[in-house]
Amino acid sequence: MAGTRWLDSDEQRTWRAFLAATELLADALDRQLQSDAGMTHAAYAVLVILSEASDRSMRMSELARATNSSQSRLSHVVARHEERGLVRRERCPTDRRGQVAVLTDAGYDVLTATAPGHVETVRRLVFDGLDPTQIEQLGTISQALLAVLDPEGKLSAVFPVS
Structure with missing residues (x-):
């Protein structure tokens, strides 16, 4: 495959570290929320988004977009x-x-009741290990990734990043 743009060794190392970190973080957040509230992180996100919506309500189709979920999956979570x-x-x-x-x-x-434990877990697993410059860099990198992954800004309309 002559046209394949293979990752060089630095990119490969960065990619694997990023992938491992995001997978471990997602697992840790799910474990914390299962333990504290008996729900997944995706189910918690539904409550968060509804709590921030006008009148704590939202059309199911809009909620599916906001949670980056299929209508079917969201319907199961809401049920x-x-x-x-x-x-x-x-x-x-x-x-x-x-x-x-x-x-x-x-x-x-x-x-x-669940939010304080969740925020503490996020703080401990993400922010406590970074200095202020790294936090700023993480924000910049995350926004750059969102620009590629969510070019229409569907998620950033719900989760403002600026």
Whole structure:
């Protein structure tokens, strides 16, 4: 394959370290949230996004985009939250076919009880090991990656980065 742009040894080392770090971080966050709240990081993200939305509610299609999830996967997560009384679904007032996910008071309570442990885990696993310059570099690198991975800014509309 003459056209393949192979990674050089420095790029390969960087890629493998990045991949290992992101996989280990995702696993650690899932473990912490499973232990503290009985949910995955993806399920926690649904509660966070709803808590920050106007009236703590959002169209399911918009919530799927915001969580970078398929409609089907999101529907399963919301169904589990509904079983626990954390979220409820309502008909969309402007579109009979659409549904809106609404964070309940119980869901908000679970989120506020879980957030301190989650933030502490993020701080311990990501920020405590970096100096201020590295934190700034991580932000710059993350924004550059987002520009390539999310060129339309779908996620950054929900998770502002600037």
